[in-house]
Amino acid sequence: MQDQAPFRHTTVLLDEAVDGVLARPDGTYVDGTFGRGGHSRLLLSKLAPTGRLIAIDRDPEAVAAAAAITDPRFCIVHSAFADMADCLAGLGVHQVDGVLLDLGVSSPQIDNPARGFSFRFEGPLDMRMDTTRGISAADFLASADEREIARVIRDYGEERFAGQIAKAVVARREAGAPLTRTDELRELVARTIKTREPGQDPATRTFQALRIHVNGELEELEQGLKAALRLLAPGGRLSIISFHSLEDRRVKQFIAAHSKAEFDRRAPFAPPPALALTSLGRMMPSAAEVAANPRSRSAVLRVAERTDAPLKD
DSSP states (O other), rough: OOOOOOOOOOOOOHHHHHHOOOOTTSSEEEOOOOOHHHHHHHHHSSOOOOOOEEEEEEEEEEEEHHGGGTTTTEEEOOOOOGGHHHHHHHHTTEEEEEEEEOOOOOOHHOGGGGGGTTTTOOOSSOOOOOTTTTOHHHHHHHHOOOOHHHHHHHHHHHOOOOOHHHHHHHHHHHTOOOHHHHHHHHOOHHHHHHSOOOOTTTTTHHHHHHHHHHTTTHHHHHHHHHHHHHHHHEEEEEEEEEOHHHHHHHHHHHHHHHHOOOTTTTTTSSSSOOOSSSEOOOOOOOHHHHHHHHHGTOOOEEEEOSSSOOOOO
């Protein structure tokens, strides 16, 4: 599903993610990352007349785009998906049949220079998914100390030159020229990093790291996974698309923690404990999808189903 110009969006793993989450056509579902509504629209087309879809997005522009959907079975809430339990409780919903999450940044966010997500465009160094709250990437770089900047770039960008980049950021700031624009940060990183990965801009990892930090993406993911599991009815499903290893690792570990029993050497003949999830596997984009949409090449879809076992404390 594509948005109107100027910022177009092609939904990744569209059919696979929707088919994965759709446990019961007459159920209640959550699209925790509405974006431009590709997954939501397809899911609505497959729901029964008694079905219901509640979308969530922290981006005001995404929430505004949702106004184009007039289906009475649909509504959207401006919030982070980590708070989905409170969002749904406000609508009188306490249990759902599926939760779909398409993690990371969307094409309209990347391709809009005013949002500051991409080093490919000149614009303000913002990177906030919710432009109504929080501090921008420029604010963070203007106030954090060198050690904190290095930690963020290293941990969230897996950048081996994080220390050198942080030192250069602080030196520029102390010289009276703090970074405020995307092109300034890109040029600083390019001057600082002497060796480059083939085919990758040297600023790629730094931009990723700052975006993840500014938006608290990994913390939101961990909280959102827990909230989703508590909301799922028996037989309900999680369908989650990740775009880099930091996200996918957490999704994989969360599903494994609730779907794989640990062997107890003290009681080798004891029956296995009841587990809250059953993993239904993972899927990658086809070669045809990657050729048509290169941004899909790193996507991983994982699906799991809620059992009727009680949650562990």
